[in-house]
Amino acid sequence: MSLNYTEEELNLLANTPHIIGAAMAFAGSSGLFGTGKEMFANAQAVMAGIKDYPNNALIQAVLPNVQGGASDAMDKMKKVRDWGVARMKAKGVNSAEKFQAEAVEDCKAVAALLIAKATPQEATEYRQWAMSIAEKVAMTTTEGSFLGFGGERFSANEKQLFSEIEKAMGTQSLLA
Template identity: 35%
Template sequence: MNKLEQYSDEEWNKIAVLPQLVGAIIAAAESSGLVGSTKEMMATAKSFLGAKEKYPNNALIQAIIPQTKDVDVVMEDVSEEKTRFENKIKEYEVKTKDELTAKVLEDCKSAMVILKDKESEATISEYTTWLLEIAQNVANAGTEGDFLGFGGVKYSDNEKTIVEALKEALS
C-alpha cells in the first residue's frame, strides 16, 4: 500500500504541510531582516534535505520530501508543496503571526491524533523530532533584534515560547 493511500486528502495535506508551517511560525516569531529571513528559509530547506538521510526508513517523512535528483521532478514537487502551503495559509484566514501560530499548533494537535491512529510510535517519534529540529534550526539560523549584523540574539524568547508550545502540541 502506498503511504498516501491510508490517509484522506485532507489528512495528508495537514501532515505534509506541517514541516513548512513549523518553519514559518518560527521565522515569523521575530523580525530577522532580509539576511536573517533568508537564512531561516534556507534552514527549513536544509532540514528537508537532511531528513532524507537522517530518517531513511521513515516512510512518512520520505513521502513528504522529494525523492529524486531529477531537477525537473524536484521543482514540480516543490511547486506542489508551495501551493499546498499557500492554500493552507489562505484556509487559515489569519491576519497576525499570533493567529498563524495558534492555527499551526491546532493542526499539530489534530495531526497527532491522525498519526496515532495510523502510524507506529517510532514513525511518529521521528516525525515529531523532525518538526522540532526544523523549529530549532530556523530559530538558530537568523539573528533577531540586530542592526546591520550587530547585536541581537540567535534564539529569541518568542521563538523559545513557540518551540515549547510545539513540543506540547506534538506530544
C-alpha cells in the first residue's frame, strides 16, 4: 500500500499523538512526579500503536520501525520531535494554555487530513489510537491528592481538554 502524504503531513500525523499526550499531562495538576509519570505514559501509549494496530499502514508509517534498528528509530523520533518543537516556537507557543490550544488545532488539521487521504479504517483506528493516548495519560495519576490519598483520576481540566480534542478529532466519547 502506498501512502499519499507529503513529508509535512506525515510529520503532523506523527507529532500529533505526542502533542495530545503532552497537552493532557500539562492539563492536570499532578506535580512534578505525576507529570513525569504522565509523560512516560504518553511515550508508552504512542508506541503501543505499533502493536495495537499492526495492519494500519498509516500508524505504522508515522511510528519508528523498532525492527529496523534502534539508531534508525531514534533518528526518526528525533526528526519528528525537532519538527514539532520548531513549529511550536514559530507559532509563539510559550505556555501550557497555548500548547493545549495548539494541540486542539493540530487535531482539527489531522481530522481534515484523515478525511481527505486516509481509508475509513485507517482514519478510525488513528482516531482511536490518538484518543486512547489522551485517556491513558489522564488516567495515569490522581489530581488533587495529598501524598497519594484522595484526588481524582480524571480531573475537570483533563475532562475539558479531552472533550475539546475529541470534538476536534471527530470522535465519540471513550468515557461514556
